[in-house]
Amino acid sequence: xxxxxxxxxxxxxxxxxxxxxxxxxxxxxxxxxxxxxxxxxxxxxxxxxxxxxxxxxxxxxxxxxxxxxxxxxxxxxxxxxxxxxxxxxxxxxxxxxxxxxxxxxxxxxxxxxxxx
Amino acid sequence: xxxxxxxxxxxxxxxxxxxxxxxxxxxxxxxxxxxxxxxxxxxxxxxxxxxxxxxxxxxxxxxxxxxxxxxxxxxxxxxxxxxxxxxxxxxxxxxxxxxxxxxxxxxxxxxxxxxxxxxxxxxxxxxxxxxxxxxxxxxxxxxxxxxxxxxxxxxxxxxxxxxxxxxxxxxxxxxxxxxxxxxxxxxxxxxxxxxxxxxxxxxxxxxxxxxxxxxxxxxxxxxxxxxxxxx
Numbered sequence: 001x002x003x004x005x006x007x008x009x010x011x012x013x014x015x016x017x018x019x020x021x022x023x024x025x026x027x028x029x030x031x032x033x034x035x036x037x038x039x040x041x042x043x044x045x046x047x048x049x050x051x052x053x054x055x056x057x058x059x060x061x062x063x064x065x066x067x068x069x070x071x072x073x074x075x076x077x078x079x080x081x082x083x084x085x086x087x088x089x090x091x092x093x094x095x096x097x098x099x100x101x102x103x104x105x106x107x108x109x110x111x112x113x114x115x116x
Numbered sequence: 117x118x119x120x121x122x123x124x125x126x127x128x129x130x131x132x133x134x135x136x137x138x139x140x141x142x143x144x145x146x147x148x149x150x151x152x153x154x155x156x157x158x159x160x161x162x163x164x165x166x167x168x169x170x171x172x173x174x175x176x177x178x179x180x181x182x183x184x185x186x187x188x189x190x191x192x193x194x195x196x197x198x199x200x201x202x203x204x205x206x207x208x209x210x211x212x213x214x215x216x217x218x219x220x221x222x223x224x225x226x227x228x229x230x231x232x233x234x235x236x237x238x239x240x241x242x243x244x245x246x247x248x249x250x251x252x253x254x255x256x257x258x259x260x261x262x263x264x265x266x267x268x269x270x271x272x273x274x275x276x277x278x279x280x281x282x283x284x285x286x287x288x289x290x291x292x293x294x295x296x297x298x299x300x301x302x303x304x305x306x307x308x309x310x311x312x313x314x315x316x317x318x319x320x321x322x323x324x325x326x327x328x329x330x331x332x333x334x335x336x337x338x339x340x341x342x343x344x345x346x347x
Contacts, residue, residue: 013313
């Protein structure tokens, strides 16, 4: 164990802060597109969803949306863990766990979007 | 009028407890501090800090009916009975309504709350244009009463690492000062996930500031400067 002094000055932070805002904007825009699409359609059934995801462009947009959700969630949960979990060892374990979970979600999203 | 006041004397009490007071106020008792001084005239064991009694010194900050504020500028007529008074949350209690502000001032001092300017001092003074001076409005008025920092959950959980709203408001006061030459050092000092970015903009600080200041806005400007510097 190093000394008990509490150092600060990790020289990062604004990148996460900015990324959280950028991903939030992406999520809002995609939600507007989706809601708008179904408003015009006047409802959503299986056929409409199938139709929508036939387009390769839309699949990529959907993936961007999901990756934004996961990255946004990563920053948010990491912040919560940094707020409340004091022991650094436990904190990093939980962070790794969350990161792996979100990574798994990302891969799963790809398989869903490009699945049949 | 009924008051419920948190009492704690570490020499005698195991833990803090609440004591009720039912007192007859005089017509001259207009502010909460007047009522507290009247209570103290009945029960002189009650300990509290106060000095200027007009919202300038920041000594009598306390938690009034669940919200931090200054007793001396809180009108009695605006208070719901019974008035529940507690010491500022999140700081160690020295006795009754008096808290240990060491951690608060440590964070304040960590941002170097003074103008840093290496130019030889001019004969009279370092001048500012009216526009440059205007930038300091809403920043320099802070009286360091600690109402904001002790209402901030991020400061409660990490008072040793997070500068807190009062310290960050002061930091921006010097970042924005045209006479200060250490803007980069100041941003370097704050560029840290704990020192600055524990602020999640919940704006408790804005809600409680007895001087009507906006630490959230100042913190937002520091973050914006960091982004502008980094992208």
